[in-house]
Amino acid sequence: MYAIEAKDIVKTYSEKVTLYDFSIKIPMGTIYGLLGPNGAGKSTFIRIIDGLEKQNSGVLKIFGESPNKRLRKQLGIAPQENSFHGLLTCFENLMYYAELYGVNRGEAKQRAEDLLKRLGLGEKMHARASWLSGGMKRRLNLACGLMHKPKIIIMDEPTTGLDPVSRNQMWNVVRDIQKKEKVTIILTTHYMEEAELLCDEISFINRGHVVVTGTPEKLKEIAGKEFLRIRSRPGEYLKFIKMIQDMEGIESATISDGEILIEAKNLPSKISSVTRLLDDQGEKILDLRISKATLEDAFIKLTGSALKEDKTAHGEKKLKVTPK
Ligand SMILES: Nc1ncnc2c1ncn2[C@@H]1O[C@H](COP(=O)(O)OP(=O)(O)O)[C@@H](O)[C@H]1O
Ligand SMILES: [Mg+2]
Known part of the structure; x- marks a missing residue:
């Protein structure tokens, strides 16, 4: 019922x-x-x-x-x-x-x-x-x-x-x-x-x-997948990419455009173990980004329109998604 x-x-x-x-x-x-x-x-x-x-x-x-x-x-x-x-x-x-x-x-x-x-x-x-x-x-x-x-x-x-x-x-x-x-x-x-x-x-x-x-x-998920992108020096990714792939909860890890591209469920929770691994490998992290899918992205994809037509209507800035 x-x-x-x-x-x-x-x-x-x-x-x-x-x-x-x-x-x-x-x-x-x-x-x-x-x-x-x-x-x-x-x-x-x-x-x-x-x-x-x-x-x-x-x-x-x-x-x-x-x-x-x-x-x-x-x-x-x-x-x-x-x-x-x-x-x-x-x-x-x-x-x-x-x-x-x-x-x-x-x-x-x-x-x-x-x-x-x-x-x-x-x-x-x-x-x-x-x-x-x-x-x-x-x-x-x-x-x-x-x-x-x-x-x-x-x-x-x-x-x-x-x-x-x-x-x-x-x-x-x-x-x-x-x-x-x-x-x-x-x-x-x-x-x-x-x-x-x-x-x-x-x-x-x-x-x-x-x-x-x-x-x-x-x-x-409708909006697309979330990716973690990491760039580091010296960037000898081939040496340890397999180790990232084998980490628990990681769905894929590839090398693309001089970066490691990682896909996983609940990506933010994986960041610390991935960065620790890079650290152990003597890599110095230069850049780390998550391309995050949002409900707004999904809404736009499905309807072609945004949730708020005018984001500055109440003088507000676009709020970041606070992690749970
Ligand atoms: N009593 C009403 N008479 C005429 N149009 C109405 C009335 N109430 C709502 N509408 C229209 O119905 C549409 C949906 O309104 P509403 O249910 O208030 O939307 P929301 O709550 O999602 O902002 C709007 O275009 C609104 O102008
Ligand atoms: Mg209303």
């Missing part, structure tokens, strides 16, 4: 097709990413899951059943636009959401305090929501959707527009929630590094359609 299953969903807005034969199966207990550029249709799909919009055709199932009020109570949504009240404090906002979902007051108080602490808002419990920083606001937005202990948590662009520190805090929160609450988490993003770091499985979404689904590793 899947947490969410959609088959051939079509959604149009006054003739404009927004989702087209949109099919997806989201396994229970995973962190699942919907990765795609702005306008791909991610939020539209979330609104259909949430019941705020109805599809024109196609079937949606939540825990294997047609959506109904009871099932939708199992959903916790942190929408793309913050949905708390700026004039209320963090605590008051959570109590308000608890009331909406029919959580009893005593239980709600405990849950609110616990959540605020876990989400790094303990000291802001009685601060007005509108006074919070951008990152805190996103975490409060998430906390509101968690008050009723949902089984499926949906986060629509949890870190868009946040600085790198706040983004990291949010990533830790997401991991903590999955670990402690044992839920299914669905998140949408157009940041490939976010999808790669957090998600067990990812679907590429483009122009209202699921292009491909897989683990981050599988999807990166």
Whole structure:
């Protein structure tokens, strides 16, 4: 059984097709990413899951059943636009959401305090929501959707527009929630590094359609292979190339253009043993590079378009992929 299953969903807005034969199966207990550029249709799909919009055709199932009020109570949504009240404090906002979902007051108080602490808002419990920083606001937005202990948590662009520190805090929160609450988490993003770091499985979404689904590793393979290239002096590679080939986990090692070209799964983990071998052989390393396949490369290869049309739109630099 899947947490969410959609088959051939079509959604149009006054003739404009927004989702087209949109099919997806989201396994229970995973962190699942919907990765795609702005306008791909991610939020539209979330609104259909949430019941705020109805599809024109196609079937949606939540825990294997047609959506109904009871099932939708199992959903916790942190929408793309913050949905708390700026004039209320963090605590008051959570109590308000608890009331909406029919959580009893005593239980709600405990849950609110616990959540605020876990989400790094303990000291802001009685601060007005509108006074919070951008990152805190996103975490409060998430906390509101968690008050009723949902089984499926949906986060629509949890870190868009946040600085790198706040983004990291949010990533830790997401991991903590999955670990402690044992839920299914669905998140949408157009940041490939976010999808790669957090998600067990990812679907590429483009122009209202699921292009491909897989683990981050599988999807990166679409982009091509990763190579480690090393140039060293005196460069007597023939003497020891066989030794590199025989190292554990190395798929191939060749000499090309005066460099050693190495192919392996999880290349970064092989660097130290390869460099040690070169050192033992009396080689001095002049240059060492990994040509890394990224999710962005895979996305471009499959769709012909980039995840972010304008990388400087938020004044941000292209982030490097942080190793796990
Ligand atoms: N209520 C609406 N009326 C008309 N067009 C809409 C509406 N909501 C979304 N769209 C359009 O549907 C497309 C997908 O939007 P959206 O689901 O918000 O994409 P994403 O969340 O991936 O950025 C966009 O072209 C958007 O303009
Ligand atoms: Mg959106």
